[in-house]
Amino acid sequence: MTSRDNLLWLQCWRDRQTDFHQETVNHFLTRFWPSLAPASGSRVFVPLCGKSLDMIWLAAQGHQVIGVELSPIAVRDFFRENGLRPTRRRFGKFIHWQHGRISILCGDYFALNQADLGAIDTVYDRAALTALPEDIRRLYVAHLREIVPDTSQVFLLTTEDAAENETASEALGVGVEITSLYSADFEIDLAHVESVFELDPDAPERPPERAEYKVYRLSSRSALV
Numbered sequence: 001m002t003s004r005d006n007l008l009w010l011q012c013w014r015d016r017q018t019d020f021h022q023e024t025v026n027h028f029l030t031r032f033w034p035s036l037a038p039a040s041g042s043r044v045f046v047p048l049c050g051k052s053l054d055m056i057w058l059a060a061q062g063h064q065v066i067g068v069e070l071s072p073i074a075v076r077d078f079f080r081e082n083g084l085r086p087t088r089r090r091f092g093k094f095i096h097w098q099h100g101r102i103s104i105l106c107g108d109y110f111a112l113n114q115a116d117l118g119a120i121d122t123v124y125d126r127a128a129l130t131a132l133p134e135d136i137r138r139l140y141v142a143h144l145r146e147i148v149p150d151t152s153q154v155f156l157l158t159t160e161d162a163a164e165n166e167t168a169s170e171a172l173g174v175g176v177e178i179t180s181l182y183s184a185d186f187e188i189d190l191a192h193v194e195s196v197f198e199l200d201p202d203a204p205e206r207p208p209e210r211a212e213y214k215v216y217r218l219s220s221r222s223a224l225v
């Protein structure tokens with residue numbers, strides 16, 4: 001990730017351009033998470049976590065939640081808006097905020113190492129991989145492989161452009177890209193697809209386009225042998 005991208009994200013939070021934030025817990029998470037059969041108390045990593053309420057839900061399931069987020073505004077808002085009073089301390093290149101079962105490392109995902117994170121059982125990715133520019137996604141996945149144990153599973157939620165997926169050449173389409181990024185190390189189970197016609201909020205005069213909400217469960221091949 002170039003520092004230019006980081007500056008743009010920090011600016012987004014300053015300008016409150018955070019349309020990606022969901023005001024309720026993601027319903028694909030609550031519906032499909034139990035199918036992973038994660039043990040209560042297991043450790044869940046939430047890369048590029050923003051101020052997602054999904055972390056509150058995961059903690060309520062008994063998980064230890066570890067998020068990483070660039071913007072201190074997002075982290076401060078997360079705790080404040082949920083009425084939580086976190087502790088805050090410097091932790092290497094990060095500021096570590098913590099309350100109960102939720103820790104957020106405020107800093108750059110690409111500066112994280114395995115020791116910072118500790119053991120991770122499951123990675124929860126909603127709008128993290130897909131928030132990054134295409135040329136950075138391979139680096140994101142390569143970095144993830146470095147910082148989480150080989151046996152971790154990944155629960156991945158995406159919103160994909162159906163037309164793009166249908167015409168996808170090798171270079172296009174998130175669905176194709178996920179296979180290319182993850183299939184070497186993971187069994188990919190596409191657990192659910194939901195098609196919805198949506199207006200583009202930036203161009204509401206255009207006809208609605210079909211979006212596909214997808215739920216992927218990725219099991220590490222190392223864990224399967």
Ligand SMILES: C[S@@+](CC[C@H](N)C(=O)[O-])C[C@H]1O[C@@H](n2cnc3c(N)ncnc32)[C@H](O)[C@@H]1O
Nearest residue numbers: 009020048049050052069070108109126127131
């Ligand atoms: C599209 S948002 C998704 C947030 C969250 N996953 C959700 O579901 O609401 C992407 C988030 O990643 C953060 N981010 C972008 N690049 C990052 C980086 N290199 N390290 C840590 N956080 C980053 C942004 O500040 C933003 O909050």
